[in-house]
Amino acid sequence: MIAIIDYGMGNLFSVSKALERLGEPYLITNKKDEILLADGVIVPGVGAISDAMRLLNETGIADVLRDYAASGKPILGICLGMQLLFEASEENGGCRGLGLLPGTVVKIPGVTNQGEMYKVPHMGWNLLQLRRQSPILKDVEEGFAYFVHSYYVTTKTDEIILADSLYDVCVPAVVGKNNVFGTQFHPEKSSMTGMKILENFTVLVSEGVSLK
Amino acid sequence: MLTKRIIPCLDVKEGRVVKGIQFVQLRDAGDPVELARFYDEQGADELVFLDISASHEGRKTMVDVVQAVAAELAIPFTVGGGIHTLDDMKKILRAGADKVSLNTAAVNRPELITEGADFFGAQCMVVAVDAKYDQDCGTWVVYTHGGRVKTEWKVLDWVKEAVRRGAGEILLTSMDCDGEKKGFDIALTKAVSTAVTVPVIASGGAGGASHFSDIFLEGKADAALAASIFHYKETSVAEVKAYIKDKGVYVR
Numbered sequence: 472m473i474a475i476i477d478y479g480m481g482n483l484f485s486v487s488k489a490l491e492r493l494g495e496p497y498l499i500t501n502k503k504d505e506i507l508l509a510d511g512v513i514v515p516g517v518g519a520i521s522d523a524m525r526l527l528n529e530t531g532i533a534d535v536l537r538d539y540a541a542s543g544k545p546i547l548g549i550c551l552g553m554q555l556l557f558e559a560s561e562e563n564g565g566c567r568g569l570g571l572l573p574g575t576v577v578k579i580p581g582v583t584n585q586g587e588m589y590k591v592p593h594m595g596w597n598l599l600q601l602r603r604q605s606p607i608l609k610d611v612e613e614g615f616a617y618f619v620h621s622y623y624v625t626t627k628t629d630e631i632i633l634a635d636s637l638y639d640v641c642v643p644a645v646v647g648k649n650n651v652f653g654t655q656f657h658p659e660k661s662s663m664t665g666m667k668i669l670e671n672f673t674v675l676v677s678e679g680v681s682l683k
Numbered sequence: 684m685l686t687k688r689i690i691p692c693l694d695v696k697e698g699r700v701v702k703g704i705q706f707v708q709l710r711d712a713g714d715p716v717e718l719a720r721f722y723d724e725q726g727a728d729e730l731v732f733l734d735i736s737a738s739h740e741g742r743k744t745m746v747d748v749v750q751a752v753a754a755e756l757a758i759p760f761t762v763g764g765g766i767h768t769l770d771d772m773k774k775i776l777r778a779g780a781d782k783v784s785l786n787t788a789a790v791n792r793p794e795l796i797t798e799g800a801d802f803f804g805a806q807c808m809v810v811a812v813d814a815k816y817d818q819d820c821g822t823w824v825v826y827t828h829g830g831r832v833k834t835e836w837k838v839l840d841w842v843k844e845a846v847r848r849g850a851g852e853i854l855l856t857s858m859d860c861d862g863e864k865k866g867f868d869i870a871l872t873k874a875v876s877t878a879v880t881v882p883v884i885a886s887g888g889a890g891g892a893s894h895f896s897d898i899f900l901e902g903k904a905d906a907a908l909a910a911s912i913f914h915y916k917e918t919s920v921a922e923v924k925a926y927i928k929d930k931g932v933y934v935r
Contacts, residue, residue: 484777484778484779485779488753488779489757491754492754492757517803517804517807518802518803518804519804581880590880590882590905591880592805592806592851594685594851594852594881594882595688595728595882595905595906596685596686596688596728596935597684597685597686598684598686615686617758619759620806621805637684638684638685657759659757660757660758660781661758662723662757662758663757665757
């Protein structure tokens with residue numbers, strides 16, 4: 472059973488429907504006991520990270536997710552949910568994240584080093600460049616994924632970047648360390664490539680091994 | 684680098700797709716889910732569903748359509764038509780749509796864009812603009828109510844205002860080109876696309892694959908939308924993509 476975290480933001484329906492297509496049982500929840508009992512956790516999210524972190528802190532889910540990650544069971548953050556896994560964000564004056572992965576979330580500049588303007592948000596299909604092997608990318612071929620975001624992750628810990636995409640800056644697209652994974656794009660909206668990544672996550676969940 | 688997007692648009696009335704009459708190989712050519720799957724398989728990057736229901740019951744049915752499509756489709760889709768309140772947006776987005784498109788309602792009450800963007804994020808908020816060139820003004824003017832009502836807004840002013848208020852994308856329809864099948868409005872699209880910092884979807888006028896390469900290469904569009912040429916099988920999404928790829932347009 473996968474727990475999809477409901478903290479008042481995010482399109483839970485599209486993630487849950489994708490799990491249904493994969494035949495994976497899930498539960499949409501904000502209850503501590505239910506989250507800790509789940510075999511895997513998905514943190515979805517759209518919108519502003521500061522609002523999301525405030526809600527996670529107010530409801531106590533932030534600490535539950537830290538405990539969950541420490542248990543070694545698989546956790547997957549999607550889009551804003553991936554950004555929440557990192558240490559901090561500079562969005563809206565800055566806020567702290569869950570701190571499960573090393574790195575900071577910063578704004579996509581919107582202007583190249585040569586002074587040329589480009590559009591933000593980064594919205595649409597971009598090529599996924601595979602960087603490192605990982606169980607979450609098993610049998611995933613280089614393909615396109617659907618992104619919608621204005622902020623991206625920067626990290627000095629290069630080895631957590633499993634795949635990236637170029638949008639003037641190098642956007643970490645799939646990140647992972649031990650049992651903690653994230654996708655900047657929406658796998659549930661990224662056709663075959665995205666569904667394969669979600670399927671790989673469900674395999675990790677069903678194997679039930681601690682990845683820590 | 685981002686790919687350019689090809690977006691088929693489906694008109695939905697009382698829960699059924701209308702105008703999709705050429706889909707003889709489908710079991711039910713009026714079923715939104717079957718058509719959505721058909722376009723997904725052809726390589727559509729996104730879909731737009733336009734609810735043209737006249738009745739309140741028809742609008743309620745649209746929520747069921749959205750749920751059914753979301754359950755089947757692993758590509759993003761937008762729902763427009765008849766969305767006037769934050770509550771309308773909540774119903775559609777919670778049913779599984781990725782974005783909502785506002786047209787007349789946004790012109791009537793621009794705060795609605797901000798309310799939606801604050802609640803769901805700007806990426807969910809598409810503002811649809813019906814544009815027509817006005818000789819007296821020497822520029823394009825915004826029309827509402829399905830093109831029946833001329834407003835005071837100049838298109839370039841309105842799109843900037845819409846983005847300032849939280850629009851994450853502009854769906855730009857040229858009333859001058861719509862239905863003519865002589866190509867998209869390149870001048871209009873380029874003017875809007877260079878005026879705003881968000882993606883612009885060009886709409887109106889598609890008659891063949893070359894029109895798509897023109898609107899991407901010359902019109903600076905981020906995406907292009909078409910209805911009839913796909914519905915009536917004059918071309919397919921796959922054919923358009925193969926053609927424009929050959930012309931140097933980056934596609935999925």
